[in-house]
Amino acid sequence: MHTIAVTRPHWQTESDDRALAAAARDGDRSAYAVLMARYRGMAFAYSLAALGNREEAEDAAQDAFVQAYAAMPRFDPDRAEWAAWFMRIVRNRCRDGLRRRSVRRPAEMPLEIMDEAPGPEAVAMADSRRRVLMQAVAALPEAQRVPLLLHYAAGKTRGEIARALGVPESTIIGRLAGGLKTLRRRFGGEGLI
Amino acid sequence: MNLVCICVRSRLAALAASGTEMEPTSWAARHVAACPDCSRERRALASLAGGLASTRLPEPDEQEFAAAVWRKIDALPAPVHRAAWWQSPGLLAAAAGACALALWMAREPAGVGVIAPPRAPASTTRVGGPAGPVASISPASRPKADLLTTPPAAPAPRVRKPGVAKERTPVIPKLRPGLNPAAARPRRMLASAGSATTGSTVAWSDWGSYYEQKGDYRSAAYAYGMAHSEKRDPTTAFAYGRASEASGDLASAMDRYAAVLEQDGG
Numbered sequence: 327m328h329t330i331a332v333t334r335p336h337w338q339t340e341s342d343d344r345a346l347a348a349a350a351r352d353g354d355r356s357a358y359a360v361l362m363a364r365y366r367g368m369a370f371a372y373s374l375a376a377l378g379n380r381e382e383a384e385d386a387a388q389d390a391f392v393q394a395y396a397a398m399p400r401f402d403p404d405r406a407e408w409a410a411w412f413m414r415i416v417r418n419r420c421r422d423g424l425r426r427r428s429v430r431r432p433a434e435m436p437l438e439i440m441d442e443a444p445g446p447e448a449v450a451m452a453d454s455r456r457r458v459l460m461q462a463v464a465a466l467p468e469a470q471r472v473p474l475l476l477h478y479a480a481g482k483t484r485g486e487i488a489r490a491l492g493v494p495e496s497t498i499i500g501r502l503a504g505g506l507k508t509l510r511r512r513f514g515g516e517g518l519i
Numbered sequence: 520m521n522l523v524c525i526c527v528r529s530r531l532a533a534l535a536a537s538g539t540e541m542e543p544t545s546w547a548a549r550h551v552a553a554c555p556d557c558s559r560e561r562r563a564l565a566s567l568a569g570g571l572a573s574t575r576l577p578e579p580d581e582q583e584f585a586a587a588v589w590r591k592i593d594a595l596p597a598p599v600h601r602a603a604w605w606q607s608p609g610l611l612a613a614a615a616g617a618c619a620l621a622l623w624m625a626r627e628p629a630g631v632g633v634i635a636p637p638r639a640p641a642s643t644t645r646v647g648g649p650a651g652p653v654a655s656i657s658p659a660s661r662p663k664a665d666l667l668t669t670p671p672a673a674p675a676p677r678v679r680k681p682g683v684a685k686e687r688t689p690v691i692p693k694l695r696p697g698l699n700p701a702a703a704r705p706r707r708m709l710a711s712a713g714s715a716t717t718g719s720t721v722a723w724s725d726w727g728s729y730y731e732q733k734g735d736y737r738s739a740a741y742a743y744g745m746a747h748s749e750k751r752d753p754t755t756a757f758a759y760g761r762a763s764e765a766s767g768d769l770a771s772a773m774d775r776y777a778a779v780l781e782q783d784g785g
Contacts, residue, residue: 359585366584371576384579392591459570478571484537502536509567510532
């Protein structure tokens with residue numbers, strides 16, 4: 327049985343992930359709670375960027391944690407990285423959600439990512455322009471939309487996004503650049519300024 | 520916009536995405552500083568990134584989120600330990616039975632593997648007709664037009680013995696167009712015909728009786744004639760005359776009846 331101190335200050339490393347996952351696999355719920363606290367933001371941000379709906383994103387992220395917990399006995403921390411394994415579950419849950427939606431509601435859903443309390447930069451930007459920008463982002467293909475939102479709106483680093491999506495960091499940079507160019511063509515002229 | 524502008528603008532988005540800045544002394548940075556279009560492009564990309572960064576993705580409440588997850592986890596059905604199928608006595612017995620059945624069905628049955636050839640009958644079977652000696656069909660006496668239209672079925676395998684001359688397979692031409700006696704030939708006749716290829720004999724009188732029963736009196740008269748030519752006896756001669764009379768050949772019938780009367784001393 328692994329003993330993990332939940333209040334440990336430095337647990338943002340891979341080795342801690344491995345130890346936490348091993349402890350959670352052995353039935354330590356507090357270790358799994360730490361993993362949940364660590365990856366809740368990324369799972370929800372990815373789900374929201376992929377699904378574009380807050381309720382569905384929350385459900386998908388929660389279901390991913392439940393599914394991962396149920397599958398923990400089959401997870402081998404020595405052979406796989408927990409973050410990559412868990413984010414694969416999140417991606418599959420989102421894919422299932424999109425598939426169900428394509429059957430249930432074929433119409434494109436608006437991306438609901440506007441925060442209730444915008445930051446100081448957002449105040450400077452006219453609200454209507456922000457709305458136009460978000461609509462343009464929602465129209466982007468998923469491969470460009472998800473990295474753009476995770477990087478700029480969720481504040482994730484390129485390395486974190488690369489790990490979450492299971493692709494190299496250079497791929498994330500390329501997708502970010504592609505998304506920016508697409509938005510630039512969309513607005514033209516002086517853009518948002 | 521010239522070629523340098525195109526080259527520089529292709530880098531601007533990648534630089535904005537990677538979060539790096541141009542080297543101030545690089546040719547691209549000098550061009551951006553000098554070119555108003557590229558400078559405007561750079562500002563537009565920067566404002567776009569700033570606009571994106573001004574948005575914030577909402578985050579779920581930590582306590583509610585964790586509570587919901589644990590609720591769902593606790594609602595999961597308890598994992599049921601299912602015994603492996605080989606640990607179930609019934610399934611194990613069924614699997615063993617299936618294996619035994621497969622092995623039994625796959626085994627080679629005793630005695631099967633070499634199909635023994637059919638044995639030729641030791642003696643010729645007479646099929647109806649008048650009693651009398653049986654004439655054998657030898658290659659020399661074989662008629663040019665045989666009564667069979669098909670070769671005998673299932674010929675017995677030949678075993679060549681030293682000193683025995685090779686036996687020729689008889690060529691059996693068709694007697695008449697449209698005649699197919701094989702379709703209704705009696706089984707005993709077939710056995711006898713099969714034995715003809717191995718040296719056994721079939722009496723011409725038997726063929727005559729057969730065709731007479733079939734109503735083919737012309738073939739019957741021919742067969743009786745062949746039998747009569749091989750061995751002249753009153754019975755065959757009478758049958759020859761009867762078949763000829765039935766077939767309409769009254770002249771031949773009268774000749775045969777006359778011959779019978781001569782042999783009887785009448």
